[in-house]
Amino acid sequence: MADLKVQIIQQLNLQEVKPEDIDNDMSLFKDGLGLDSIDALELIVLLQQNYKIKIANPDDGPKIFQSVRTMATFITEHQTAQ
Amino acid sequence: MLEHPIAYINHAVKIRPAQVWKDGSILFDKPDQTDFFRYLYDACSGQYPKFHKMDPLAKLGWLGSEILLQGIDFSRYQPEDIAVILSNRSSSQHTDEKYYKTIENIASPALFVYTLPNIVIGEISIRHKFKGENSFFIFDTFDTVSMHGYVNALFASNQAEACLCGWVEYYDDRYEAVLYWLEKDPQGLALPLEEQELKKLYLK
Numbered sequence: 487m488a489d490l491k492v493q494i495i496q497q498l499n500l501q502e503v504k505p506e507d508i509d510n511d512m513s514l515f516k517d518g519l520g521l522d523s524i525d526a527l528e529l530i531v532l533l534q535q536n537y538k539i540k541i542a543n544p545d546d547g548p549k550i551f552q553s554v555r556t557m558a559t560f561i562t563e564h565q566t567a568q
Numbered sequence: 569m570l571e572h573p574i575a576y577i578n579h580a581v582k583i584r585p586a587q588v589w590k591d592g593s594i595l596f597d598k599p600d601q602t603d604f605f606r607y608l609y610d611a612c613s614g615q616y617p618k619f620h621k622m623d624p625l626a627k628l629g630w631l632g633s634e635i636l637l638q639g640i641d642f643s644r645y646q647p648e649d650i651a652v653i654l655s656n657r658s659s660s661q662h663t664d665e666k667y668y669k670t671i672e673n674i675a676s677p678a679l680f681v682y683t684l685p686n687i688v689i690g691e692i693s694i695r696h697k698f699k700g701e702n703s704f705f706i707f708d709t710f711d712t713v714s715m716h717g718y719v720n721a722l723f724a725s726n727q728a729e730a731c732l733c734g735w736v737e738y739y740d741d742r743y744e745a746v747l748y749w750l751e752k753d754p755q756g757l758a759l760p761l762e763e764q765e766l767k768k769l770y771l772k
Contacts, residue, residue, distance in 0.1 A: 498621070498677070498678075499620050499621050500617065500620070500622070501617070501620040502617050503617070505584075518680065523677055524621075524677050524681055525678075527677035527678075528676070528677055528678050531674050531677065534673060534674055535673075
């Protein structure tokens with residue numbers, strides 16, 4: 487999850503955020519890390535570029551991108567299934 | 569008999585590579601700064617992480633407005649009465665080209681949102697909660713005749729009580745911003761809103 491935090495910071499250009507600032511279960515949007523809809527699109531690009539994962543059902547987005555932990559779980563499950 | 573000016577240029581900011589002037593006085597002269605925009609962000613504002621996601625054109629306009637508006641109390645105006653009228657030469661071409669390169673692989677949504685020049689107006693308006701008239705014009709050079717005429721008409725028709733106006737140009741790491749704050753009452757510089765004054769602000 488530490489690597490994923492670094493990738494999120496780089497992809498979203500969060501220059502004032504350090505990996506240790508992001509709690510594993512912190513909400514990535516709204517009151518948590520405060521990401522917006524463009525950031526959500528960039529997270530989809532991150533999954534495609536770094537993990538070759540495409541999200542088949544857009545409705546799954548909010549669940550996948552709820553926190554770093556849910557993202558990591560989704561990546562792990564997808565890589566295991568491949 | 570001289571007519572009363574319809575508005576006054578009360579404050580002005582000029583940003584050129586490594587230098588910033590406000591109201592005619594040099595504020596920053598930092599040729600040693602490799603990332604001048606980041607330096608200005610830290611020096612003048614900070615505490616606005618969205619800044620780092622902006623494209624260079626939006627950063628330049630945003631920084632210019634931060635410096636220009638420091639110390640100005642515009643809370644006496646309704647948000648709908650504050651206009652933002654900007655112009656430049658290269659539109660958003662710098663970012664358009666960067667975005668075009670990403671299309672070869674996976675298009676970047678974060679770049680795409682800045683492929684319009686008027687996004688800089690949006691960033692300034694969000695920051696300061698301005699909701700008035702706004703326009704972004706593309707001219708070969710800073711067109712003082714057109715800018716004066718347009719803004720003059722806004723004040724004359726009571727569509728604006730105050731206006732952030734000027735030139736914000738960025739292309740291929742060459743940049744220049746000349747922004748000025750207009751109000752109906754004279755304060756600060758208190759220069760009459762005339763074409764010649766705009767020309768002087770740009771050239772001086």
